[in-house]
Amino acid sequence: MLARITAIGFWESTLFSVDGSIGPRAELLPNLAKTQRQLPNLDAAFRQLGLDPTHPNYPKPSDLKILRNDTIAALILSQQMRAFHQWDAAFLEQGALLVANSNFIDDDVLDFEAIAAAVNQLQNAQDPATENKLFGSTISPLLPLRTLTNGAQSFIAQYLGFHGTATTYGSTGIASAQALRDACNLLQIGASPAVLVGGCHYANLFSFLNNCLLLSDTKGYAEASAASFLMLTPYDPGQTGPNHLHITQFYCELAALEGEHVDWLFYGGAFTPQQDAELQARCKHLCYREAFSWFAHTGNLGAAELGMLLAASANWLQIGQTAVIVLQDAYGVVELFKVQKA
Amino acid sequence: MSRAKVYILDTHTLSPLGLGTEALLASLQNQHQATAPISQFDAAGLSQTHACEVAQAHLAQLQELSEAWQVVAANDRKFALWASVLESKRTALQALFGKTSKARTALFLGLGANAFPVQRIAMSVADYSAFGLNEAIAQLNFYNGKKANSIFNHADLYGAYFAQEIAPFGFCRNLMTACSSSMQAIAFGAAHIMAGQADLVLAGGTDSIINQFAYISFGKLGVLSPDQCKPFDTGRNGTIAGECAGYTLLASEKFVRENCLQPRAALIGFGNSMDAYKITAPDPSGAGVERALRSALEMAQLPLDALDYINAHGTGTRSNDEAELRAIERVVGAAAPHIAVSSTKDRHGHAIAAAGIQEFHVLTTCMANDLIPANLSCSQPIQSSLALPFESNQTKQIRYALTNNFAFGGVNCSLALENLAL
Known part of the structure; x- marks a missing residue:
């Protein structure tokens, strides 16, 4: 045995749980998301999270300017898991946090209309200095922070109080499995007493652009925005708990x-x-x-x-x-x- | 609790200070600073028009690649650097990876975010004027011939390139913690060997922010100096952009013994921490930095007075340098006057996600050559009890050393190295 998973939580559209409960397989619904045309001859169905700004764990207004939607979901879910599983501050402070992200660009950043405007300005510029000035005027000073690859990791650390080892893995679905394996390594060498492994994903046009062209056939393409976390501790044969x-x-x-x-x-x-x-x-x-x-x-x-x-x-x-x-x-x-x- | 020792077999980088260890050593010894006017785009009118760039001559081997990879390299500078540094050691890497089973090998890569090749998109919008912008980007992104897009690619591409063109491997990790990415890649690669999961790990990374989009973005954050990067100077006003790709080869004792290798250095500890303070600024107290340093020293089981040198993160920004020095002072206490501390970012620039591997290579090169690099651009130093060398390099044996990297979002990483030749 390499490690023990003591808690699982997830959030995907209508599926939400802080204790990992799903219900019977037979009651799972099929994906009813509508397929829509994204690009010429390329269709996709996206499922999105219903983020409620009145949620008690919704991030502070000052942070929202640089938070992606997937990060907001991860923040809400991880805070709710902390409350449900009663993780205390000392436990989190010593623990490690390994977060996987599969899309660092949200729709507000990859605003193609804004890029189109910038591109038009570049084409109209008379000289490089004007081009740089015009282009610069279209870029928000917050953009590097909003696209910060370790944004989810850093906000979760800040909100939950992680002070130990933490990193971010990218940028496909296997990134979270990479995080899980490294979490086992950290436990095995005694570098961390527990590891919160998480993953969040934003399903949007940017993700679609990254993925769809690698496929030979895109028929039925579907993605969902989601977040999930699991708490990993060293293997202890004496420990018991539901759904471990x-x-x-x-x-x-x-x-x-x-x-x-x-x-x-x-x-x-x-x-x-x-x-x-x-x-x-x-x-x-x-x-x-x-x-x-x-x-x-x-x-x-x-x-x-x-x-x-x-x-x-x-x-x-x-x-x-x-x-x-x-x-x-x-x-x-x-x-x-x-x-x-x- | 058992911890395996992690041996450093070789380190290789392509940076503004040259390709490979010999070029790097000559550059360090000659106190060369690579800052020059930007060649990759016209920076006219920007507050900073200089950077530390890799010489174009070192990218010549890209012409040997298939057309599909060349298309990716033309749009993604960090991929071009990555492919170039690997191609320059292709035979040696293939030989080394052939010495053990695929399952016992791994790649740990520290990578930067995707950059938007705005000018390329702008040109294509004209080419695809019959389409909307989405369609133009999709057309531009597509290249029929390889499992790779032309512009936007997942971080997995860099490992995929290694597997397809250099050698197969067991596992790959893509660590993306901005400026601490490749140093964390080395730390997690070492953990992989310590946990007995691999015998040979290639750890490193690649990044470049020297493009119009990133340069304007970083300029707006106020982290780029309008004139000169001056780490640890009271008049410091920002860093200078750089770029780099490289790797270090880490091995288990078993691999070293079975292949009769004689490594000159070992990675004996690492420490990671989070500030958990603000995403926009480091904790001014340096508490997170202190925790990373203490963790690395604790894992290395090093007495403080054994430490000879620290290659600091030392970005030349207002927020980093003083907090870093104070954190080091608190950790080393009375040993401070005997520990040399310097930053070499004013020589090679800040390579962001590749800063870790770049400075790791600087450190291993200095350790092998009894060289303490000076803080060249520091004329009015921050007051410190540490031994900060100025003006010219010093000669000193380095048996034990640390190297630090920190990142936006409050990620701190420190590595402890031992010189096995002493």
């Missing part, structure tokens, strides 16, 4: 699953139904009884997908049962590991 999972082993490639027998396969990272089916087919080396992917219910969840898959594992595995979690990035690279219900 043990991380038992990491693998470096799908072929390493040859001959492995588990109860479940949980997989994710697809952007289209075809890719989802192909990914399950790629796991042919593994012997399993049931398989699950969030894709049909939500679309691609980016860096938040790991927490959602682990929540499903924690809910649906019986005590002692095992599962392999497989995440794939836009380039077809996979991260995979095995868990066991504690």
